[in-house]
Amino acid sequence: MTSEIPLQAVEELLLxxxxxxxxxxxxxxxxxxxxxxxxxxxxxxxxAYAAAGGTNIDEAVPLAAAVEIIHTATLVHDxxxxxxxxxxxxxxxxxxxxxTFALLTGDFMxxxxxxxxxxxxxxxxxxxxxxxxxxxxxxxxxxxxxRQGTLDRDTYYEIIxxxxxxxxxxxxxxxxxxxxxxxxxxxxxxxxxxxxGLAFQIVDDILDLIGDEQTLGKNAGxxxxxxxxxxxxxxxxxxxxxxxxxxxxxTSDTAGGPFKESLLADHSLETAIALGRAKAxxxxxxxxxxxxxxxxxxxxxxxxxxxRQVISRDR
Amino acid sequence: MTSEIPLQAVEELLLxxxxxxxxxxxxxxxxxxxxxxxxxxxxxxxxAYAAAGGTNIDEAVPLAAAVEIIHTATLVHDxxxxxxxxxxxxxxxxxxxxxTFALLTGDFMxxxxxxxxxxxxxxxxxxxxxxxxxxxxxxxxxxxxxRQGTLDRDTYYEIIxxxxxxxxxxxxxxxxxxxxxxxxxxxxxxxxxxxxGLAFQIVDDILDLIGDEQTLGKNAGxxxxxxxxxxxxxxxxxxxxxxxxxxxxxTSDTAGGPFKESLLADHSLETAIALGRAKAxxxxxxxxxxxxxxxxxxxxxxxxxxxRQVISRDR
Numbered sequence: 166m167t168s169e170i171p172l173q174a175v176e177e178l179l180l181x182x183x184x185x186x187x188x189x190x191x192x193x194x195x196x197x198x199x200x201x202x203x204x205x206x207x208x209x210x211x212x213a214y215a216a217a218g219g220t221n222i223d224e225a226v227p228l229a230a231a232v233e234i235i236h237t238a239t240l241v242h243d244x245x246x247x248x249x250x251x252x253x254x255x256x257x258x259x260x261x262x263x264x265t266f267a268l269l270t271g272d273f274m275x276x277x278x279x280x281x282x283x284x285x286x287x288x289x290x291x292x293x294x295x296x297x298x299x300x301x302x303x304x305x306x307x308x309x310x311x312r313q314g315t316l317d318r319d320t321y322y323e324i325i326x327x328x329x330x331x332x333x334x335x336x337x338x339x340x341x342x343x344x345x346x347x348x349x350x351x352x353x354x355x356x357x358x359x360x361x362g363l364a365f366q367i368v369d370d371i372l373d374l375i376g377d378e379q380t381l382g383k384n385a386g387x388x389x390x391x392x393x394x395x396x397x398x399x400x401x402x403x404x405x406x407x408x409x410x411x412x413x414x415x416t417s418d419t420a421g422g423p424f425k426e427s428l429l430a431d432h433s434l435e436t437a438i439a440l441g442r443a444k445a446x447x448x449x450x451x452x453x454x455x456x457x458x459x460x461x462x463x464x465x466x467x468x469x470x471x472x473r474q475v476i477s478r479d480r
Numbered sequence: 481m482t483s484e485i486p487l488q489a490v491e492e493l494l495l496x497x498x499x500x501x502x503x504x505x506x507x508x509x510x511x512x513x514x515x516x517x518x519x520x521x522x523x524x525x526x527x528a529y530a531a532a533g534g535t536n537i538d539e540a541v542p543l544a545a546a547v548e549i550i551h552t553a554t555l556v557h558d559x560x561x562x563x564x565x566x567x568x569x570x571x572x573x574x575x576x577x578x579x580t581f582a583l584l585t586g587d588f589m590x591x592x593x594x595x596x597x598x599x600x601x602x603x604x605x606x607x608x609x610x611x612x613x614x615x616x617x618x619x620x621x622x623x624x625x626x627r628q629g630t631l632d633r634d635t636y637y638e639i640i641x642x643x644x645x646x647x648x649x650x651x652x653x654x655x656x657x658x659x660x661x662x663x664x665x666x667x668x669x670x671x672x673x674x675x676x677g678l679a680f681q682i683v684d685d686i687l688d689l690i691g692d693e694q695t696l697g698k699n700a701g702x703x704x705x706x707x708x709x710x711x712x713x714x715x716x717x718x719x720x721x722x723x724x725x726x727x728x729x730x731t732s733d734t735a736g737g738p739f740k741e742s743l744l745a746d747h748s749l750e751t752a753i754a755l756g757r758a759k760a761x762x763x764x765x766x767x768x769x770x771x772x773x774x775x776x777x778x779x780x781x782x783x784x785x786x787x788r789q790v791i792s793r794d795r
Contacts, residue, residue, distance in 0.1 A: 187617045189624060242587060246580045265561045268583060269620045272557060275590045276612040283605035290598035290605065297591040302502045305584045309504060 170211035170464075171226055172204060178230040183277050193258050193270040194277075197237055200253035203480075205365070206232045208471065209336035213354050215464035216456075219344025228339045231281045231293060236332060238274035239300050241267055246308065247387055254382035289339055296335035303328025311392035321398045322363070329369075330362030349458065356455035357468065364448035365475050367441045370395035372479070374438060380480050395441045396434055442476075449476055485526035485779075486541055487519060493545040498592050508573050508585040509592075512552055515568035515697075518795075520680070521547045523786065524651035528669050530779035531771075534659025543654045546596045546608060551647060553589035554615050556582055561623065562702055569697035604654055611650035618643025626707035636713045637678070644684075645677030668770050672783065675767035679760040680790050685710035686756050687795070689749070695795050710756045711749055757791075764791055 183194040207229035214225040243249070244257040245264045251257065259267035278297075282290050307324045310316045337354035346354075372381060373388045374396050388394025452472045459465050498509040522544035529540040558564070559572040560579050566572065574582035593612075597605050622639045625631045652669035661669075687696060688703045689711050703709025767787045774780050 185613075185617055187620050187624075190617065190620055239587075242583055245583065265623060266620070268557060268560065269616055269623070271587075272554075272590070272616045273613065273620070275587070276609065276616055279594055279605070280609040280613060283609040284602045286602075287599045290594070294591060294595040294598040298500075298588065298595060301584055301587045301591055302500055302505065305502050305505055305581070305588070308580060308584070309502075 169222075170208065170215065170467075171222060172207065172211070174223065174226045175204070175207045175211075175229045175233065178226060178281075179233060182230060182281055183234065183274065185273065189262075189266065190270060190273045193262055193266060194274060196255065196261070197241060197253065197258055197270075198234070200255045202233075202237070202253050204233065205471070206236055206332060206336050209333060209358060209468075210340040212464045212468050212471070213337035213340030213358075214344045215340075216459055216462055216468060217341035217344040217346035217350050217354065218460075219340070219346075225340055225343055227281050227285070228289065228343060231278045232332060232336050232339070234274050234281070235278040235293070235297055235300070238271045238278065239304065241274065242271040243304065245271075246304075247384075247391065249384050249387065251378060252383050288342060292335050292338045292342065296331045299327040299331035303331070307393050311397070314392060316393065316397045316399060318398055321395070324393075325363055325366040326359075329366040330359045333358040333362030333365070353455050353458050357452045357472070360448040360452035360455070361472050361475060364445040364452065364472075367395060367445040367448070368475060368478065371438055371441050371445075374434070376479065382480060395437055398437065445476055449473065484537075485523065485530065485782075486537060487522065487526070489538070489541045490519070490522045490526075490544045490548065493541060493596075494548060497545060497596055498549065498589065500588065504577075504581065505585060505588045508577055508581060509589060511570065511576070512556060512568065512573055512585075513549070515570045517548075517552070517568050519548065520786070521551055521647060521651050524648060524673060524783075525655040527779045527783050527786070528652035528655030528673075529659045530655075531774055531777055531783060532656035532659040532661030532665050532669065533775075534655070534661075540655055540658055542596050542600070543604065543658060546593045547647060547651050547654070549589050549596070550593040550608070550612055550615070553586045553593065554619065556589065557586040558619065560586075561619075562699075562706065564699050564702065566693060567698050603657060607650050607653045607657065611646045614642040614646035618646070622708050626712070629707060631708065631712045631714060633713055636710070639708075640678055640681040641674075644681040645674045648673040648677030648680070665774060668773050671770035672767045672787070675763040675770070676787050676790060679763035679767065679787075682710060682756045682760040682763070683790060683793065686753055686760075687793075689753060691794065697795060711752055713752065760791055764788065 179198045180195060183191065183198060185191045185194075210229040210232055211222060211225050214222055214228075219225065240252060241258050244252055244259045245267050248259070249257050250260045257267070258270050262270070275297075278293075282293055303324050303326070306320070307328060310320050310324065334355050337358040338351060341351040341354050370388060373385055373394055376385050378385045389396045449472050453469055456465055456468060494513045495510060498506065498513060500506045500509075525544040525547055526537060526540050529537055529543075534540065555567060556573050559567055559574045560582050563574070564572050565575045572582070573585050577585070590612075593608075597608055618639050618641070621635070622643060625635050625639065649670050652673040653666060656666040656669045685703060688700055688709055691700050693700045704711045764787050768784055771780055771783060
């Protein structure tokens with residue numbers, strides 16, 4: 166089932182490219198980059214490249230490293246805004262080095278992403294640059310909605326489309342475009358990635374509600390505490406209010422503890438989770454179906470496998 | 481004396497390119513970008529393009545906008561770290577919208593810089609990406625040195641080379657390379673820009689010590705309060721200690737006020753300022769001399785004029 170994708174080369178590039186003349190920046194970036202993570206986005210780049218018929222997969226390695234670094238940069242900055250203390254099973258950069266150096270570490274990772282991509286063709290740079298803007302826009306929308314205490318279903322989807330699905334789409338577009346794939350294959354992989362990205366984020370939001378910090382390797386219960394995510398969606402149309410409006414004002418101090426348990430006993434939140442799971446399942450089906458036009462290959466099989474894993478994962 | 485450079489087109493691009501689907505980001509970026517500023521970096525790009533014999537200056541406009549946006553992004557992030565309240569005569573983004581949205585505004589400006597540059601040739605992207613990394617490294621070094629309470633002359637120059645001169649060099653390299661200039665012209669303009677960048681930062685540090693907030697349009701006295709800048713350099717070789725070590729621990733609450741005046745009465749700080757002025761003068765001479773190999777033109781004349789202004793400016 167495992168196709169031959171050079172993930173080890175990506176790991177090496179992640180660390181070598183973020184070495185800095187300023188030792189502190191090498192240290193902070195290595196801290197978060199060597200902690201692992203699922204490497205889902207680099208996998209998407211490499212598998213899309215292979216699935217789209219690319220013949221020299223080494224040329225996709227810098228693209229895979231670039232998306233992982235920019236993704237990690239946004240995590241480092243998000244952890245400043247959320248006061249997160251745990252990420253990928255380790256102390257956050259923010260928690261260990263303080264918010265000033267965490268801010269600069271995120272900036273450094275942005276500029277390193279740009280450095281990796283600079284020698285690449287303009288078409289690939291356009292793809293990643295557009296997605297990078299959407300990441301920032303999605304995060305901004307999310308914080309605005311949380312502060313306003315209003316999160317309807319449409320806004321929830323707009324947020325997760327920008328902050329998660331956009332980069333998934335960029336991953337497969339980068340891989341497939343670098344492979345020289347015909348437009349309809351690029352399009353099929355984009356449809357796969359967009360639906361997978363939405364499903365991934367819905368499951369992520371569910372895990373934040375019900376998951377265990379140890380297994381997740383990051384803080385849980387942050388979403389409810391900050392008035393965001395699936396549990397904060399208020400929608401009259403096909404789901405009861407997921408949360409009483411007052412819950413949206415709760416500070417992050419209460420994250421995780423008894424507050425979470427009381428909410429899980431709440432029927433409406435259970436309903437939101439059940440609806441979320443059903444929606445994620447539906448999105449994954451759509452993702453899988455879009456792959457049908459691609460010629461069968463180990464890479465396509467692995468893309469299918471990966472989509473099913475997104476649903477069944479517990480971290 | 482004024483050569484025809486399309487600065488108005490740069491202004492328009494700055495605002496049009498940072499319009500976002502998320503209105504808040506359009507608002508925060510317009511707040512800081514429309515406040516003006518000296519536009520020194522865009523001028524350098526456009527003048528270098530013209531001085532290097534470029535014939536279609538409109539093609540340098542996106543490059544000029546890109547450097548101004550990335551420069552402004554670093555100001556927005558610096559203002560978070562410094563708790564700055566005044567920038568370009570306006571309230572800082574941090575002060576008006578809070579640190580979370582200021583962080584995202586800076587990130588948004590980074591990704592917009594990347595979007596503007598994406599269609600450009602790889603050679604130009606390499607130039608800006610390398611400088612962007614140096615900006616972040618310089619800022620990191622500066623904060624580290626301030627926290628450690630040790631700033632020797634070499635470290636001071638390494639900091640200002642990275643955080644200021646590197647982007648000045650990128651400006652002229654971008655302009656001259658886009659113009660298709662021969663390597664020796666690019667080199668001459670780089671030497672000009674590097675020396676000008678160092679001189680500019682030394683004068684900036686002097687203005688922070690003695691300047692008036694109203695005229696500067698930004699907080700003054702921040703450097704001493706935070707243990708950085710020219711006044712914090714400790715060097716036995718050719719200048720007395722500029723500051724007693726204890727002054728480096730002073731918090732930003734004391735910036736500007738009586739603390740500053742007592743330091744200005746201090747002979748050693750006066751000496752540091754005098755030495756700084758002499759050094760800036762010497763660097764500007766070097767910058768001017770490097771232009772001699774370029775064919776005479778209104779653009780070269782304006783580059784000379786600009787270098788002299790750097791010394792005489794009061795903001």
